[in-house]
Amino acid sequence: MALILADIACVYAAGTSLESAALHGVSLTLSRGDLVLVLGPTGAGKTTLLRAAAGLLSVSQGSVEVDGLPASGRGSTRGAVGLVFQRPESQFFSLSVEDDCAFGPRNLGRAPGEALQDAREALAAVGLDPSTFGPREPWSLSGGEARRAALAGVLAMRPRYLLLDEPTAGLDAAGRQSVCAAVEEARTRAGVLVVTHDAESFLGSADRVLVLRGGRPAFDGDVSALLHALPTLAAADDVDPPEVPRTLMLARERGLLPPGPLTLDVESAADLLAGALPGGERR
Numbered sequence: 001m002a003l004i005l006a007d008i009a010c011v012y013a014a015g016t017s018l019e020s021a022a023l024h025g026v027s028l029t030l031s032r033g034d035l036v037l038v039l040g041p042t043g044a045g046k047t048t049l050l051r052a053a054a055g056l057l058s059v060s061q062g063s064v065e066v067d068g069l070p071a072s073g074r075g076s077t078r079g080a081v082g083l084v085f086q087r088p089e090s091q092f093f094s095l096s097v098e099d100d101c102a103f104g105p106r107n108l109g110r111a112p113g114e115a116l117q118d119a120r121e122a123l124a125a126v127g128l129d130p131s132t133f134g135p136r137e138p139w140s141l142s143g144g145e146a147r148r149a150a151l152a153g154v155l156a157m158r159p160r161y162l163l164l165d166e167p168t169a170g171l172d173a174a175g176r177q178s179v180c181a182a183v184e185e186a187r188t189r190a191g192v193l194v195v196t197h198d199a200e201s202f203l204g205s206a207d208r209v210l211v212l213r214g215g216r217p218a219f220d221g222d223v224s225a226l227l228h229a230l231p232t233l234a235a236a237d238d239v240d241p242p243e244v245p246r247t248l249m250l251a252r253e254r255g256l257l258p259p260g261p262l263t264l265d266v267e268s269a270a271d272l273l274a275g276a277l278p279g280g281e282r283r
Contacts, residue, residue, distance in 0.1 A: 005028045007061065026216070030161055082104075125186075151164070155186060
């Protein structure tokens, strides 16, 4: 059972003078328990991919299936896929954060009391105290609080596949930590697909990475393979390298380190860099 995008293409304004192809030949499989990252520069087609995966956008080629059923249209699996938009204000419509988060579960047929409990648990999962933030108006939240509340509203629905568009954008360190913890908790019961420019927050626990360039796959593989390909991808401006491998790449460009595999681990990188220091010891 999985969310499967098979060789999809998406075209905007097809058949008009404004026709624009956003995705070409993209395939992706998301199983429960997976964390898959989608990276790439602005305009690469990342958000289009999320909308197609959620069944909000029809594909012009290929197919999108959720546990063997079409992602949209008749026979689709209602509530199986949850999408958190990049702009949280586009999700809010209730007068309180608590009511907004409980709407999804109620709409899926859960009893009011159960839906309210789901909402409160989801708020706590993203680091927002339900007793403090639940009664507040969504529009009174700060940008970071609003982003986490929007995530809670989708988590409360308990989707089998959770799709996130730039979930850590605009968050401080504590907010990023809360979102990453919520993602790790969600993947115990769901597959999680994250579109992000903040690869550093998620690469350490990702199962697979897809890098898009101009709507086409530029890379598709696990994290070890991504680290091997990172210098090439970074040179093409496809990926902004996380701090640790970026430091190693700079050291190699300056002739301080020999060629070799990159790492995300701070201790391993420190050992490599220590060997380049006079005396070969860490300071």
